[in-house]
Amino acid sequence: MSDNAxxxxxxxxxxxxxxxxxxxxxxxxxxxxVLLKAVGDTPIMKTKKWAVDRGRTVQSLAQFISRFLKLDxxxxxxxxxxxxxAPSPDQEVGVLFDCFGSxxxxxxxxxxxxxxx
Amino acid sequence: xxxxxxxxxxxxxxxxxxxxxxxxxxxxxQLLLQRSDQLGDGWSWEAVQxxxxxxxxxxxxxxxxxxxxxxxxxxxxxFHPQTLYDGSYTGTNSSSLVVQYxxxxxxxxxxxxxxxxxxxxxxxxxxxxxxxxxxxxHPNYRLRLQNFPLNAISQQEHPLLGQPFFFLxxxxxxxxxxxxxxxxxxxxxPVNYVLSWLSVVGxxxxxxxxxxxxxxxxxAVSLNSTKxx
Numbered sequence: 001m002s003d004n005a006x007x008x009x010x011x012x013x014x015x016x017x018x019x020x021x022x023x024x025x026x027x028x029x030x031x032x033x034v035l036l037k038a039v040g041d042t043p044i045m046k047t048k049k050w051a052v053d054r055g056r057t058v059q060s061l062a063q064f065i066s067r068f069l070k071l072d073x074x075x076x077x078x079x080x081x082x083x084x085x086a087p088s089p090d091q092e093v094g095v096l097f098d099c100f101g102s103x104x105x106x107x108x109x110x111x112x113x114x115x116x117x
Numbered sequence: 118x119x120x121x122x123x124x125x126x127x128x129x130x131x132x133x134x135x136x137x138x139x140x141x142x143x144x145x146x147q148l149l150l151q152r153s154d155q156l157g158d159g160w161s162w163e164a165v166q167x168x169x170x171x172x173x174x175x176x177x178x179x180x181x182x183x184x185x186x187x188x189x190x191x192x193x194x195x196f197h198p199q200t201l202y203d204g205s206y207t208g209t210n211s212s213s214l215v216v217q218y219x220x221x222x223x224x225x226x227x228x229x230x231x232x233x234x235x236x237x238x239x240x241x242x243x244x245x246x247x248x249x250x251x252x253x254x255h256p257n258y259r260l261r262l263q264n265f266p267l268n269a270i271s272q273q274e275h276p277l278l279g280q281p282f283f284f285l286x287x288x289x290x291x292x293x294x295x296x297x298x299x300x301x302x303x304x305x306x307p308v309n310y311v312l313s314w315l316s317v318v319g320x321x322x323x324x325x326x327x328x329x330x331x332x333x334x335x336x337a338v339s340l341n342s343t344k345x346x
Contacts, residue, residue, distance in 0.1 A: 040296040078293060078317060083301045084308040085331040086316040089255075099332050109300060113293040 039111035054094025136229030
C-alpha cells in the first residue's frame with residue numbers, strides 16, 4: 001500500500017476546516033485539534049493534525065480520511081479513541097475531545113481493514 | 118496450552134494473531150457487565166445450566182426510518198411520526214418504525230473470538246426475516262455488507278438455544294481486532310477484547326455502545342485481563 005499520501009490541497013483543507021453553518025453559537029463554532037495516528041500498515045497521513053468542528057461526526061471524519069487516503073470501496077476505515085474503542089459513527093468529535101482529549105488535542109487512531117468478506 | 122491471550126505464528130513477516138480463549142472471554146464479559154450495571158446499559162449474563170459457559174444478552178428498542186427499506190409494506194409494524202433517529206442520514210421527516218432487538222454475545226472456540234447473534238421483532242412479536250432485517254441496517258453500512266454477503270450477516274441456529282438468529286460472521290474479527298490489539302500492546306495499554314470488538318461491530322446492527330464504557334471511572338474496574346503474557 002502506498003504511504004505517500006499527498007499534502008492536502010486547499011480545497012481539502014477547507015473541507016475539514018470549513019466553518020459551521022450560520023446560526024451556531026460561538027461554543028458550537030469552536031474547533032478542536034485532532035491528531036490522527038495510523039495503526040498497522042494503514043497509510044500515514046502526511047498532515048496529521050487537523051482543526052475540526054466540534055459538531056463533526058466520526059462517520060464524517062472517517063469518510064474524509066478514506067477519501068484522503070484514496071481507499072478502495074472494499075476497504076473499511078476504523079477510528080478508535082483510547083486506542084481500543086470505536087466510537088459510534090454519529091458521535092461528535094467535540095464530545096470525544098471532552099472525554100478523551102489531553103494537552104489540548106484529541107488523539108484518534110485509524111486503521112483500514114478489508115471489509116467483511 | 119491455553120494461557121490467556123496468546124501469540125501465534127510470530128514470525129518477522131506476520132504479526133502475531135490475537136486469539137481469545139473462553140476464560141478470557143468470560144472475564145472480558147464480566148468487566149463489560151460491571152460497567153453496564155453502573156451505566157444501566159442493560160446487559161445480562163445468561164449462564165448455561167450447570168456450567169460456567171454462557172453469553173451476554175441485551176434487548177433494545179430501535180426506531181428505524183421507514184424509508185430505509187420495505188418494512189413499511191409489511192403488516193404488523195407500528196408507525197409513529199417522528200424524525201429520523203440518525204440526523205446524519207435524513208430524507209424527509211418521514212415516519213419511523215419501532216423494532217425490538219435482542220443481542221447475544223457468544224464465544225466461538227473455532228475462531229477464538231466473540232460472535233454477535235441477534236434477532237429482531239415487531240412490537241407485535243413477529244420476527245423479522247433476513248430481507249426485512251437488511252432494511253434496518255444503516256445505509257452507510259449496507260453497501261459494504263452487501264458486497265460480501267457470505268461473510269457478513271446470515272442466519273444460523275443459535276449454538277446454545279437452537280433457535281434461528283442472525284449473526285455477524287467472525288471470520289474477519291481477528292483481522293481488525295489484531296491491528297488494534299497490536300497497537301495497544303505496543304503502547305503497553307490493556308484492552309478489553311470484547312468491549313473493543315463490540316464497539317466496532319455493534320453500530321452496524323444498531324447496537325449502541327456508549328462512550329462511557331471506556332471513560333475512566335472512580336472504581337477498581339481493571340481492563341488488564343487481555344494483556345498478552
